[in-house]
Amino acid sequence: MNIIKPSVEMRAEPNLSSGLESECLFGESVEILEDYHDWVHCKLLTDNYCGWIKKEALSYMHQATHRIISKRSFIFSKKDLKSNCIQYLPLGSKLHLKNITPDWAEMALFNKIVYVPSKHLIDINQKVDDWVSIAELLIGTPYRWGGRDSMGIDCSALLQLAYETYGQNIPRNSQDQLTLNKILINDINNLSRGSVVFWKGHVGLMVDKKNCIHANAFHMTTVVEPLVNIIERSEKIKIIKMMDFN
Secondary structure: OEEOOOEEEEEOOOOOOOOEEEEEEOOOEEEEEEEEOOEEEEEEOOOOEEEEEEHHHEEOOOOOOEEEOOOEEEEEOOOOOOOOEEEEEEOOOEEOOEOOOOOEEEEEEOOEEEEEEHHHEEEOOOOOOOOHHHHHOOOOOEEOOOOEEOOEEOHHHHHHHHHHOOOOOOOOOHHHHOOOOOEEOOOHHHOOOOEEEEEOOEEEEEOOOOEEEEEEOOOOEEEEEEHHHHHHHOOOOOEEEEEEOO
């Protein structure tokens, strides 16, 4: 089944007071593992992350042909920018589209034909070489623990969503991302755009040899700042691994 809302919260237990584990985005596929009242325990096939989501967020959709590549887009009721916006689509949403023109693409939603701006789309198989630029789109996005939507995001989701556009799905959490088979960097002076820096409970992406973009609770937003500032801000911060993701 597929997610039919812009995003849906994935929780640790089947109740709204349970902790937020992650979020599933529009069009992503899930495997149902267990049914409980108006909740399902499911596995998000993008990253195999498991948790509880509300049934109302699920339905069946055709296989995705495109993804949203802008920070956020909208579904319009007509091929007219002044028409009603049915809902927003966060970065990373997956859509089945047809009749694509330079301005609009058609999509079937709730037995109706609706429209998405073509400029916000790329083919699902298209690879973005400068995947760090996708993370940069999210500068200023509020920090949210467990967030994976462009309305609120955490550090590991920032890396995951950006790197997915490079053609690779990676784990949801930073401790699992840390175990990926990537080239290790042993000297902080050898960092470059696309290097990924991990320290305890956190991850950031280098936009150049000195500056790091990360969604963080210190600023409560997604910022670019010198890596040395991050390290010096707290004695508790210690770089544990630097990796080349390019």
